[in-house]
Amino acid sequence: MALRLKREARSVLAPVARKDLEAVREDLQRDGMAIWDFTDVKNENPEFSFERFAEQVPSMVLGDACLATLAPTEIRMKISDDGTAEAVTLAASAEAKTHNKYGTASSAKQNKTTNQTLDPLHLDGTKVYGYQMPDFIFLVCERPCSNGGGANFAVEAEAVLASIRADPSEAWVADALFSTPVQMLYFSVTSTGQGRWVGPLAVRLPDGRLLLQCPNVFDAVEPRVRPVEDSQDPTKDQAMIDVFAKHMRQAMNKAARFHMSANQVLCVDNLGTSHGREPYEDLQRTLWRVWTWSSQSNGLPEGVEAGASRKRDCEV
Ligand SMILES: O=C(O)CCC(=O)C(=O)O
Ligand SMILES: [Fe+2]
Incomplete structure (x- = not known):
């Protein structure tokens, strides 16, 4: 399958659940996001396992355009012995249970993201892979919240860039984002440690897709994006970062909220859109x-x- 990923800049993305895979592919290529309702697949298979199914989803959706996948990671929170919420990215295997690199209370604290806090707009995998993050992610919903909450939202990179360009006093930032290297600091809720990357916040890939990096510019105590140490003009670089952060924040606040139901999978272009919950x-x-x-x-x-x-992605 050849992917056609050119899209209009749209700031409000709320995918409609589809049962037909062809419709899912169309939505994903046009909007950078889609929801596949796989109830029929589940009902037809008495042996159904969410983990096994999740493994197969990328090639079912992307066909032969799917090059590589990591094994599914369970996204669930639990309360640890000291009373703090932590990510249980715990898989079924004994091997996984002994692995010590699943989300820990300390990484949750460091990151300040728990089930009770907003998970702000981000791209998955940038902490470990920088500019070579996975370009698609799939979130298979086994069990939604029983009492509301946990809505997802997403923002298109093109829409953020367009909103910056639309303000005459800030339009210079839309170009500067491509040419000004910055330092980016990443934490992740589901693994320990942090990642530091230096490079521009915006990159245009050969196929036309816009990659807009998304370190936490929202409420982090410590700035997650900074001018590089040897910047020629740190004041200007900081002004660029501030404008970028303001527009990301506005886009996040404005983004449509939507809930996945059980037996639905959210398919996300992780390069052209950022997401949160x-x-x-x-x-x-x-x-x-x-x-x-x-x-x-x-x-x-x-x-x-x-x-x-x-x-699994929590093991990298
Ligand atoms: O919990 C969710 O709905 C999304 C989680 C997420 O974005 C992530 O784990 O990277
Ligand atoms: Fe994510």
Whole structure:
């Protein structure tokens, strides 16, 4: 399948659940986001397992454009012994249970993201892979919140760039984002450690897709985007970062909120859109996340082989 990923800049994205895979592909290519309702697949299969199904979703949706996937990671929160919420990215295997790199209370604290806080706009995988993040992610909903909360939202990179360009006093930033390297600092809720990358906030890929990096510019105590140490003009670079942050914040606040139901999978162009989720209370909420590199990704990063890896994204 050849992906056609050129899109209009739209600031309000709210996907409609589709049962037909062809309609899902169309939505995904046009809007950078789609929801597939796979109830029929589940009902036809008495042995159905969400984890096994999640493994197959990328090639079902992307066909032969799917180059590489990591194994599904369970997205669920639990309350740890010290009373703090932490990510349980715990898989079924004994091997996974002994792995010590799943989300920990300390990484949740460091990151300040729990089920009770907003998970602000982000791209998945930038902490570890920088500009070679997975270009598609799939969030398979096993169990939504029983009492509301946990809505998802997404913003198109093109829409943010267009809104910056539309303000005559800030339009210079739309160009500067492509040519000004900055330092970016990343934390992740589902793994430990942090990632530091230096480069521009905006990159145009050969297929025309706009990659807009999205470090936490929202409420982080410590700035997550800074001028580079040897900047020629740190004041100007900081002004660019401030305008970028303001527009990202506005886009996040304006973005449509939507809820996935059980047996639906949210398919996201993780390069052309950023996504986030609202706080929630119900700790039974369970999703399976799959990171995927397509033939139109920005290349396979070191350590990611073509095909289906047994490694989960929380293990990288
Ligand atoms: O919990 C969600 O709905 C989304 C989680 C997410 O974006 C992530 O784990 O990267
Ligand atoms: Fe995410």
